[in-house]
Amino acid sequence: MTLTSPSLNGPLDGLKVVEMGQLIAGPFCGQLLGDMGAEVVKLEAPGVGDPMRHWGQGEVPTWWRVIARNKFSVAVDLRSAEGQQTARDLIAQADILIENFRPGTLEKWNLAPADLMAANPRLIVVRVSGYGQTGPYSSRAGFGGIGEAMGGWRAIVGEPDRAPSRMGVSIGDTLAATYGCMGALAALQARERTGRGQVVDSSLYESVLQVMESLIPEYAINGHKRTRTGSVLPKIAPSNVYPCADGEYLIGANQDAVFARLCTAMGRPELASDARYATHLARGDHQTELDGLVSDWTRTLKVQELENLMIEHAVPAGRVYDAEDMMADPHFAAREAIISVPDPVLGEVPMQNVFPRLSDTPGAVRRPAPLEVGQDTAEILSRWLGA
Template identity: 65%
Template sequence: MTSAGALSDIKVVELGQLLAGPFCGQLLGDMGADVIKVEPPGEGDPMRLWGQGAEKVQWEVIARNKRSVSANLRIPEGQALVRSLIAKADVLIENFKPGTMEKWGLGPDVLHADNPGLIIARMSGYGQTGPYSDRAGFGGIGEAMGGWRYIVGEPDRPPSRMGVSIGDTLTATYGCIGVLSALHVRKNTGKGQVVDAALYESVLQVMEGLVPEYDRTGFIRERSGSILTGIAPSNVYICKDGEYMIGANKDSLWQRLAEAMGQPELGTDPRYATHLARGENQLELDERINAWTKTLTVDDVDALMTHYSIPAGRVYRAPEMLADPHFKAREAIIEVETERFGKLKMQNAFPKLSETPSGVRRPAPSVVGQHNAEVYGEYLGLSEADLAELAAAGAI
């Protein structure tokens, strides 16, 4: 990676563990920020052991572009060390239970006294204020409270979840947006501020019309399986040799799909001709489309959808992503030389910037505190003797 990235002059200290805080750090690091990952001595972030499959490699993605230092935040020596580190930083990321940082003597009032320009991104289940603020919260809890879990799954079954921790990554993304906004403000004022990103509110942001629909009409969205009620046709359909996604939920697109199906008369059929009519007859319409796709292969349907310019696509797993020429052409997946696993394919940095592209500049640190001497020397001027003394005290 030759570009330094858009945030190459920004120093970030990342506290916290697991997903929300670290994913925010990943986003900033991908954009070029110098991210110092602070881990507990010994065991480090539990993310080092997360992932599925025979080998746990999720850490290699979320900890890329970071340097690892160790610090024991539960003792005064470790707290003082981290406070000194934060005093040199532009951004602090933390996702502890509200009140924890204050208990360690690292609350915003203390940190801003040391560093008035510091931007503090705080990610938590329920936010830093309100009657629930002191409750523990994970991504799934935020998904439930924010409305996501209730509407996901089949109507006759309990709520389902996505196969990824969407509540955490949404919160991290909104936290990152907040950091970028605060950096812009700081350019004009010189002052830092606190970014308060709650899991449940991050999920609430993507709930579309769920709240105003109820407020205005009393309508409560329910689980609808693979469809979005009233939006038709937009579903995954069964072919001879697999599954295929078609989204023709617009009058002109539906007319083109009817032509592709060899049934152009359906395009103007009163049961399907308008958005509202298709919504009212959604299940019947999906059955018609499924009956057609079952007679064809995925390749057959894909060729027709391309010819008729209908939004559609194959349902991909990792193998299909790695084989797809479009992924390759856009370098959506790259190969990173990792310290633990050698060459490892993973998603590239995103979004794409034309002048200051993001990217992976360093692999995830393989050892907790791997960069202690480098970072503490560079930021704080600590010597080997200083580090030995801190280690003896259990601070690193």
């Protein structure tokens, strides 16, 4: 699919957003709002711009093309009095301000949220930081990996006999950005009732903590500390990545009825009534040996052969995809999960579409990322400020 039609304005059409962040957390929040139709004006340091412009793999990094889509670039020196005044003027016209600097930075630049909201009472200020705007750690520098470690994620990711691992993507940053976006949407709803904006305080470590399931009560009530268990979820079996003759395949058959269907597919229907495997608790107690039985069977099959059997027997399962698999998969194509965005340097750039999908007012990629720092300065100052 090519670039989504600009006529699809999205549910946030008409909202104005000023993004003052850089790298991932603030800009991803801006991407989410822009994807849903908001007009996002990104303030960048003249000449230098956001370091994210240079992040990613390949001779021409492409990450910028995703995280900066649907945005306008305005060059502003926030360390100068003139630049600060320009920022204040733009923010006075905005519905939402996004920033992900260390707490106190806005205040140092004479852009304290209290002052900005005094001039624009309807303003919603999304502040994304490592540790939040308050507390003894608030002034510390914080990146996504640090938030993942403090929030509990890193301690449980990886193999048990190795050091804590990472997710493979900057999950702490994107979680904090997503919660910041969700907070902004909630604040917009509250503004409908009160007429006033507010501050949304989204920290990296708390955003990670929010998705840690029952980690805290398991320890507080039962004294259980979750540890690294690799690809296995303890006591949930069979549910693992299993080796095939030509690759790897994930199977999740831990429910009794599903496990019985898996046993039939394996040609071992008797396993479903075996006392060691007949119930969820029993399978959990015999997880290692059960995983061994399943692995011995999957090794005799190629991935496609195994997938055909899992579909035939209605067992939740799936390939472990990489980017090449995604771009070749018919389901991705049918749902237009990947679109192609025109780029003056690279031609067409495939990237993920806008999610989630709204039936009546879908979001869209309406414009590609700005390739030049400040390329939209004149247009935005004219349209927003009449300058």
